[in-house]
Amino acid sequence: EPRKVARKEMNLLAGKSSVDGVTPTNFGFLFLNGDSDLIYKQCVKEFQRLITAEQLEELITNFNKNVTSYSVKYTSQIGPHTHYIWVDAAERKAISVYFDEWNQIHRLLIKPYEKYPQTDAIYSKQTYTMPVKEDWTVFWGGANEFLNYHYEYENQRYAYDLIITHNGETFSNNRLKNENFHAFSKKVYAPNDGKVIKTENNIRDNIPGEMNKEDFLGNYVIIKHEVNEYSLIAHLKRYSITVQEGANVKTGELIGLCGNSGNSSEPHIHFQVMDNASISKGQSIRMKFHNGKVPIQGDLVNFSAAIKEQKLDSLDKAEMAFTLSDILLFIPRLIVTYFKS
16 A cells, blocks of 8 residues: 555664665665665666666766655556656656566666656547557657657657557567567558548568668658648558548548557557657657546556556655766666667
8 A cells, every 4th residue: 555655764764773785665766875785685687788777876976966855757557667766845846667577677767857847738639549459559759768769859748659469578489570479460540530531552661770860750640630630640551551641530430450560679659649750850749648647657558548557556656865967877677678759
């Protein structure tokens, strides 16, 4: 229960508990307390090859300047990893950490906590559905860059990247073939009524792990909706698009299949709404969904948007302490070839 966690955290902050190892509950306290050796020892080997214990100690010391406490802002489940985001009391610094079930640390991101409250508060005039009818997982999505890698880019700020996982994995057997990924060739649908104004259907699907940055959207469909809102669904399968430019489509109408084209290293869907038909000229708009929910990273979604929140409620608001600096420490084991757009 959250209350029990909060009491335990108060004991930690008061120095009343001995610490045998790093856990999601005590990480913030240990970070603020400068216990870098404990944290370093619990990082996976890939992490330790990127940075020395001494370097981590220096980073933590510098990051903790003028910080009095940290609290857990978000938690989410991504495959076999649980993602925790701590922010300082002033909400100016944030730490993003991915733990596995044994509390090993696979990813550590230390950066200023940047927010864009003006655009965060503006939602689409139209209401939308997710462009899928099966259960998909939000890999990137939310109103900060720790939940949503797109957030720092104005033209993609509120985009969603959707994947399918089974037992915490996005693929079966091996990751060398697109056909082994659960999302590949899954049906994709129009998120709202509108007119198809632009399609691309001839970009080959990448070999998993490779990316096509030149044709970064890959195969895609852009639909114009009322009040000059435009939806973009990208990284579709080559030759799978079923709608023509100029055609009117209805909400839930099939438009293509999920692929691995463009700036994508494994099959997934990129979905966003914007105020211009061109992604390079437009601004991303935060989507309003029919059911009133706002899915974020780790949520399970389908046609009605968020259907099951997979965040860990027992730690959602627990008090914790710590700081960060503008540095990314990424452990490749986390999800080696996860897409970047």
